Amino acid sequence: MLDRVPNLVTTRAASVPRCVPMRVATAAAVLSSILLANPSSAQVVGGAVVTPPNYATLLPPAAGQAYTDPVFGTSILRVSDARATEDIDGGPLEFIVHEYSTVSPFNRGASRLLLQHQSVFALYDRAGRLLQVLPHEVHASSEPRWSIHDHNLFFFHDANELRRFDVATGASTLVRRFDEYAHIGGRGESDLSFDGDHLALVGDDREIFLYRIGTDTSGGALDTGALGGFDQVIVTPDNQMLVGWHAIGPERFNGLELYDANMGFVKQVSQAGGHMDVGRDADGAQIVVRANAADPNPICDNGIVKVRLGDGGQTCLLSLDWSLATHVSAPHEGPWIFVSTFAPADPSADDEGWTAYTNEILQVRLDGTAVRRLAHHRSRPWNDYNYAPRVAASRDGARIVYSSNFSLQSLLGFGPEYSDVFLIGAGEPARHPHRPTG
Secondary structure: OOOOOOOOOOOOOOOOOOOOOOEEEHHHHHHHHHOOHHHOOOOEOOOOOOOOOEEEOEEHHHHHHHHEEEOOOOOEEEOOOHHOOOOOOEEEEEEEOOOOOOOEOOOOOOEEEEEOOOEEEEEEEEOOOOEEEEEOOOOOOOOEEEOOOOOOOOEEEEOOEEEEEEEEOEEEEEEEEEEOOEEOOOOOOOOOOOOOOEEEEOOOOEEEEHHHHHHEEEOOOEEOOOOEEEEEEOOOOOOOOOEEEEOOOOOOOOOEEEOOOOEEHHHEOOOOOEEEEEEEOOOOOOEEEEEEEOOOOOOOOEEEEEEEEEOOOOEEEEEEEOOEEEEEEOOOOOOOOEEEEEEEOOOOOOOOOOOOOEEEEEEEEOOOOOOEEEEEEEOOOOOOOOOOOEEEOOOOEEEEEEEOOOOOHHHHHOOOOOOEEEEEEEHHHHHHOOEEEE
8 A cells, every 4th residue: 555645735727827836745754655655556547648737837845845746646755956056166056967767876775866966966865965066077977877786886987987986985996997098988878787797888989898897807899980870888687788879770780789798799679779778577588678769660659668688579568659758767677667758849738739648757567567657747848858857767666766847947937957856766676586697
């Protein structure tokens, strides 16, 4: 049974042209229930069109306070308040976001999370308290990745160095300097591997390779200089590599390709890339869950599709209206993944452009049998990128975060790039018999 706060949201007809304040809960017991709640009994199921009330007028709570989604009944914690937070270089921040849907911002145990303060990262606890702004070397392009073994450590890169940062001591230490490159990076979408020992890296924006931390060794490199452009590199649960190419089609260096640890070609997974994340199926098999909107021959329209990397089997988990774009986040363990939808056309909540699942945070079962509708994120396209919610899960799937501007550009006159971070407890950690391999 869901342990959730009562619905304390004040409602008002959407036509009333003034902001609607939220009544919020701040007691420690309520925050605890938000972080541990299982939303399954509060969900709205099925594909009905469900619109958010007071879409043009509702204000979010203050940072560290919680509210209840007025449609889905889910308790939501506002983690950050950019406009009340000082930038490291002075003045208020314009936005605070988490990095990306395929990168977990949560440490081991999900007691801490890393959020981006415009040009640098900062450390928060899961109740929404800002603990520290990290040094300039942990900058917005440094791709910090939490260790899965030590809750105080994360890895990041600076120029051609891979470094380790200890949040308990503030010490930054060198892991490896890649002298053969001027700079390294991961293209922003690959997290630390499931075994915590591998990173997908790109040297000088062209050579793709897999680095093993424990042995300080790299496999062979794929030089992409003459092969066409690529979007993302992602290490799979069994320490293979996925490369998403810009080109679409059945030929080599098109779509999504699977490589071994030495960057030897294994197979084409799909003829198109797209937003995706990797995980394990119920039997422990490697999977990629991806948005198939660009597929030349999709198994379902604008779908969220599970692809088994071993046998190539596909399952359509959810088909969406073509007006919607998505991001996908897969925890290390099943049986659920998370999807955030967003509508670039910015429909009004009372017009025909608002279709089923518009601007929602979803929890989708990996066998395609169920969809839990958790929240309307209320973020609108006042900019090209920051507004997209990009839901991201903890590795055990018990908590998720997403970004939202709550339309405060319109309500309060905030700048176009404004966004803040919100957190939902998505249930007790999943228990799965199949663990990541070493």
